[in-house]
Amino acid sequence: MSKTNKLIITLPAEFDLGQNIAFLGRSDRESLFTIENGLVLKAFATDGGPAVVSIGLQGDVLEANVLTGKLDAKGEAAVSTYIRDWFDLDNDIRPFYKMAAGDKLLKPLTKKFFGLRLIGIPDLFEALSWAIIGQQINLAFAYTLKQRLVENFGESVKYNDKLYNIFPSPKAVAALRPDDLRPLQFSGKKAEYLIGIAQKFASGELSKEHLLSIESREQQEKLLTSVHGIGKWSAHYAMMKSLKDYSAFPVADVGLQNAVKVLMKVERKPTEKELLQMAKNWKGWEGYATFYLWRSLY
DNA sequence: GCCCAGGTGTCTG
DNA sequence: CAGACACATGGG
Numbered sequence: 001m002s003k004t005n006k007l008i009i010t011l012p013a014e015f016d017l018g019q020n021i022a023f024l025g026r027s028d029r030e031s032l033f034t035i036e037n038g039l040v041l042k043a044f045a046t047d048g049g050p051a052v053v054s055i056g057l058q059g060d061v062l063e064a065n066v067l068t069g070k071l072d073a074k075g076e077a078a079v080s081t082y083i084r085d086w087f088d089l090d091n092d093i094r095p096f097y098k099m100a101a102g103d104k105l106l107k108p109l110t111k112k113f114f115g116l117r118l119i120g121i122p123d124l125f126e127a128l129s130w131a132i133i134g135q136q137i138n139l140a141f142a143y144t145l146k147q148r149l150v151e152n153f154g155e156s157v158k159y160n161d162k163l164y165n166i167f168p169s170p171k172a173v174a175a176l177r178p179d180d181l182r183p184l185q186f187s188g189k190k191a192e193y194l195i196g197i198a199q200k201f202a203s204g205e206l207s208k209e210h211l212l213s214i215e216s217r218e219q220q221e222k223l224l225t226s227v228h229g230i231g232k233w234s235a236h237y238a239m240m241k242s243l244k245d246y247s248a249f250p251v252a253d254v255g256l257q258n259a260v261k262v263l264m265k266v267e268r269k270p271t272e273k274e275l276l277q278m279a280k281n282w283k284g285w286e287g288y289a290t291f292y293l294w295r296s297l298y
Numbered sequence: 299g300c301c302c303a304g305g306t307g308t309c310t311g
Numbered sequence: 312c313a314g315a316c317a318c319a320t321g322g323g
Contacts, residue, residue, distance in 0.1 A: 131304085138303040141321045187319045189306080231306045255304040294304075303322085310315080 005071045007080050009055075009062035014093055016115025017057045023119055026298045029143035031150045031165050041067070043157045043164035044082065046075040050157040052164050053079060062087075068159045081122075088117040091246070096285045100292075103281050105263055109292045118291045120241050124208035125201045126167045127242035128224075131234035132193045133186075139255075148184040149173075149194075173198035193229025200227065208242065217245055240287035249286035251275050259293040 017038070025035050033042035039056040051069030055062055064083060071079060084090055097114075100106035121127035133149070134142040153168040153176070173195060181191035200206040206227065214220050220243065224235035233252045240248035250256065257269040260278070264270075270278070282289045 132306095134303090135305040136303060136318085137305095137320070138322055140303095142304075144321085185320070189318065193306085229306070233305055237304075250304075253304050254302085258304095297304095301323095303320100306318090308316090311313095 005066040005076060007064040007066075007076055007083075008058075009064060009080060009083050009089070011061055012089060012092070014097070014115055015087070015089070015117065017062070019113055019116040020087060020119060023116060023295060023298075027139070027143045029140065029147055031143075031147040032167060034162070034164075041159075041164065043166050044075075044079055045155065045166045045169075046071060046078060048072055048075055050155060050164075050166060051075065051079075052157055052159040055083060068157060085120050085122040085244075088120055088244075091117075091244070093117070093288065096246075096288045099282065099285055100289075103289075105260065105278070106282075106289055106292060109296055113292060113295055116292070116295060118240065118246070118288055120244070121238075122242065123167065124206075124211065124238060124242045125170050125198070127238045128197055128230065128234065129167075129173075129194055131237045132190055132197070132229055135190070135234065145184065145186060145190075149181075149186075152184065170198045170201035174202040189229070196228050197230070211243060217247070220245070236287075240290065246287045247284050249279060249290060251279075253290070255297060256290055256293055259296050263293075263296060 021035055021038065021040065024030070024033065024040060033040055035041075039054045041052060041054050043050050043052045046069070048071065049069055051071055052067045054065045054067055057063075062083065064079060097110050100110040121130060130146065133145050150165045150167060153172050155166045156163045157166075158164075176195050178188055178191035178195065181194065182188065186194070197206070211220055211223065214223065217239070220239060221232070221235045224230050224238060225232060233250045236248040236250040239245040240250070251272045254269075257275065260275065261269045279286050279289065
């Protein structure tokens, strides 16, 4: 009998697991975790090998249980940090709610989805990959492409006869050729961008640590958009989902535009200019506002 | 068949 | 610096 690791994750007051699970469950094609009976199950790559972890509510804290594999102290710290980042637990979102209370568009959303946190993608390589996959295609197809990438080039662990996938490492993707991805129905450009970014991560030219060491958001954006395949939208997407920039604002996002259109009950999508005008009230919280607006679409 | 999709790079005026 | 356009492929 091996001892099972159990991690306790403390929670802020403005947190509702049901709301966050509802967001996580938005696609039935998600390939990187599963949701069962109020528990989130996900595989993690650790130095000691892959581990499947369940995350669920236990009283007023989250409890993470290691189901297979074993975590040393370093692994436990890494998984705890990942979960805190994933659910954005170390951020005081009261100022966001305060701002939203005075905003026609956001007020009903913060009421309806109270306790929803900006669900992140802690791994920057995964965040940028997902941005590239999602460019200019519908979300359903994007999930299909991600699933094929993950299943073909990522590791997986079995638990209870089910496979739990881990997003492919930069090294694994860096070794691919576009012709490896074309049969999975990646366009030539997506394949080229994805492999190029993987190579930059594998070589150390790009890293989350380095991006985070840059204090100026403008400089972060500039560095990100200097990479082939990362435009303004993808840079802001990664900044809000991975770099904890709550003011990141992917204005060109068609989902965001549609959400505003629906909520305002108007015939056409707002222009970028109109969105920027609207977002003047959101200063510092554009990323959170965007996230709640996306949530309104499901 | 047609329009749209969680865009980007490149070219042109 | 703004605007037009090619790219690429599935979903509805």
